[in-house]
Amino acid sequence: MFQTFRNAWKIPELKNRLLFTLAILVVYRLGCAIPVPFVSGSALTQMFANGDMLSYLNMMSGGALARCTLFALGVTPYINASIIVQLLTVAIPALENMAKEADGQQKLQQINRYAGAVVALIMSIGYYFVIRNMGALKYVSGGAGIFAAIVIIATFVAGAQLITWCGEQIDDKGIGNGVSLIIFASIVSNWSSLYTSVKGLLTQAASGKPQYYFFLPLLIVLALVAVVFVVVMTNAERRITIQYAKRVVGRKQMGGQNSYLPLKLNMSGVMPIIFASALVSIPGTIGSFLQIDQQAHPVWYAFFHTFNYTSWLYVVIYLLLILAFNYFYVAIQYNPVEIANNLRRNNGSIPGFRPGKPTSDFITRTLNKITLIGAIFLAAVAVLPIILGNLTGMSIQLGGTSLLIVVGVALDTTRSLDSFMTMRNHKGFLG
Template identity: 65%
Template sequence: MFDTFRNAWKIPELRKKLLFTLLVIVIFRIGCVITVPYINPEALQLFAGGTGNMLDYLNMMSGGALSQCAIFALGVTPYINASIIIQLLTVAIPALERLSKEGEEGRRKLTRITRYTGAGIALVMSVGYYLVLRSYTGVLAYTTGWEGIFSAVVIVFSFTGGAQLLTWMGEQIDFKGIGNGISLLIFAGIVSRWGNVITTARTMITNAMNGEIKYFILIPVIVILALAAIVFVVILTNAERRIPVQYAKRVVGRKMYGGQSSHIPLKVNMSGVMPIIFASALLSIPGTIASFIQTDSPIWQGFFSVFNYNSLLYAVLYLLLILAFNYFYVAIQYNPVEIANNLRKNNGAIPGIRPGKPTSDFITKCLSKITFVGAIFLGIIAVMPIILGNVAGMNIQLGGTSLLIVVGVALDTGRSMESYMLMRHHKGFLE
């Protein structure tokens, strides 16, 4: 990875792309500390950490900007949600499905629809966040009268405009930078929050030096598990099942076409981090509701305690939801019948499998096995930090999500730089 970056820096054109990407990331981090008008930063005590609710999750995704009520408080979450919604609707709505098959022009229209949907989601989230701020005393400068209305409009549109500006910045990285812009902005936000990890490690070392025996065992165990998790994520992120495909020979005029062998790559972790995001968002809703409802009823307190991320039932529900969302996401992404039909149209066949329905059944069977392995992999990565956090007494319930995003983006960016350098420095046919 470091060798790839060093070699990429030697290429002037690629160096300009890297500098542009770094410039956008710096602007993003500056916007994460600029508080919007009419908000008292000293009164912001919304995210003490460990709440396990939706706000804690969004704060992680925005790189801490949400806890600062910064311009980029919403991050790229509205655009991600819009992309997921449009992707799901493409399967259900025929008009969107036709657009997805119209090539470059259709993709441009879908991107425009996604932007408008993201703007609407950002506006709704901004209003909701303003209502959250309004429920805290001393955070807003004005809450009543014309001053309150004007400040509410300014705050809501500042959050909405910041989300749209951040989406535009991510798209500029796609055009003028290197890697996926939206993913890199999420990567930068998550890495910026890793200072808390250093603080936690320092606290554990201090406790060990003060004579607490358990930390002499806990610190090496955590380090070994962290390194093993990183290696585990890298291996299974790149792992894939290759289904061999043989194309039949055919004669057209005096030329013979086909006859070559290929394969259908099926990645073990096809859905990426999306099932974890869906499951986290769904399970964080009760915790978010509990933060607004102040009740002494033992029934409600018992109900909300079930969804505390420290509980065993939360970990079980988390694992089951990840499994369910992983199967659902793969089902809408891959159509075995369509793959089998495309193979038959191109005179291709899987060795030992008859074309048509037997081929689609075979691909479905392979997808089911791979999806199960990928779901178990995601479940281990997501649930293990919860178990480790309970043992160590630390707040790392979002560690699995962060690790998957960081490793995935780093690998994707490295592949982008390698492919660009390969395109620029291939030896050609005459050497």
């Protein structure tokens, strides 16, 4: 491993990419420490201790939301916008045709930016009213309230757009997926709360609840099992044997060798987890922004409270969305008909299946099976901590999602590094 890092630093291009990625992440963490004007972050501490969906947004922003800093919204607006645009791409033929054009992805990326700005504006307005209702505004009186509102909302929107641009720069000039790495940095930086959680378990155990002495090692074992599951899912693949027919070109005989088509068990990485958690949190986030009183509006309070991450409805919807997004991403990345046509053009075939439709049908069935298995494993690791937290009363509901994202992004980034090393005939991280 140390030799691999030494080889990586010897490659100027890879070294520059690593340094650039690190520099962007440092800028992001600095932005998470710059406070927004006219807001007292200490006044919001109690609000984020209630365990509602704002706690989830705070986790995704690395604690910046609770402190009301420049990057308080993080990449959540961009993620929500990406979900909307990708779903519209499937539903609207014009967008689907645009995606197939040579520069279609760049146009869709531009639409994502504009949509992300709109979502950021909506979230910023909602968060401003939360701040105002909590009495967290300072140095504001009389006509200065409108000016303060404009400054706060504009700062939140500008911060969200800036961090989205930083993620795109990592995609272009750095290593790994920019948005995923920013979320990774947010979660890792917020894991100081792990000490608080462990201390809380020990405190409850010492106060006459000895079962918590058993829960703590159980959580450690479950975390290790979850890491192993994610690593196995990420590296596991189904290899379909491909045979190439022999052909004579001039005086040379070409082909005749066997190869294989690798189909990853978890082809979409952690994106289904990120997208599912972002989408299922929208109703609860709206409820948190509105700050609905239980006595005044019991129906609306009950409705939004059912979408809290500790509710069973949240578990069911979260599970279904992970499955749906897993299939959605596989459908976007793999076209069995196109794969079958490419094999036929290159005189390749799958043993036991005729070229054309029989081959595409076999690839489709295989993809459906491995996608289902991968999605079930992914959903189980994400949902089990929520179920365990609800049954034991421990606040570990977000632990499974955090762990999946951190391990998944680390593996994806390692794979990107490995591809750079392999292109230069070095032994890679995963080799």
